[in-house]
Amino acid sequence: MFPCFTTSCTSASRPLPCRICFGPNLLSVTTDSGIKEPSTRSYVGWHQDAFYVRYEPSWSTCVLAFTESTIENGCVQVVAARIELGLLPHERNRHPDNILTRGQHITVPFDLSKATTFRYAPAN
Numbered sequence: 001m002f003p004c005f006t007t008s009c010t011s012a013s014r015p016l017p018c019r020i021c022f023g024p025n026l027l028s029v030t031t032d033s034g035i036k037e038p039s040t041r042s043y044v045g046w047h048q049d050a051f052y053v054r055y056e057p058s059w060s061t062c063v064l065a066f067t068e069s070t071i072e073n074g075c076v077q078v079v080a081a082r083i084e085l086g087l088l089p090h091e092r093n094r095h096p097d098n099i100l101t102r103g104q105h106i107t108v109p110f111d112l113s114k115a116t117t118f119r120y121a122p123a124n
Contacts (some may be wrong), residue, residue, distance in 0.1 A: 004096050034099045041097045045105030045114075052104065065120030076118040085110060087123030 013026035033082065036042055049061050069075040 034101075036074055036099055038067065040074075042099050043074065043097055044076075044115040045089060045095075045100055045103065046097045046110075047100065047104045047106060048087060051087050052102070062118070063118070065122055067122055069118070071117060071119065075120065077115040078118065079110065079112065079115050 034044065036044060063076055089107045091103050091107045092102050092104050098105070
């Protein structure tokens with residue numbers, strides 16, 4: 001698909017933001033890709049990665065943009081509240097527009113007004 005995707009996940013010379021935050025000694029335990037086509041009905045259900053991926057002592061999720069990602073075409077939004085809220089109940093319910101492999105989504109209300117929107121330029 002995108003050779004730079006494979007390289008960025010497997011290369012010893014990780015993307016600069018990752019090296020700045022975590023140093024050069026990173027282990028890529030898993031790699032997954034989800035393509036959210038712009039301006040379509042596809043979406044990523046609200047979920048917590050930690051509900052399904054429980055690595056200790058710590059781990060991180062990296063999002064790479066290969067095209068411009070804006071509010072208008074459906075950019076990433078995050079509510080950074082795992083410590084405050086703990087792990088919330090999830091359900092697997094495959095919906096044709098949810099691009100998550102398990103169709104997972106949070107099943108209880110939470111405060112979406114705390115969401116941070118991440119707009120990306122290509123290769124950021």
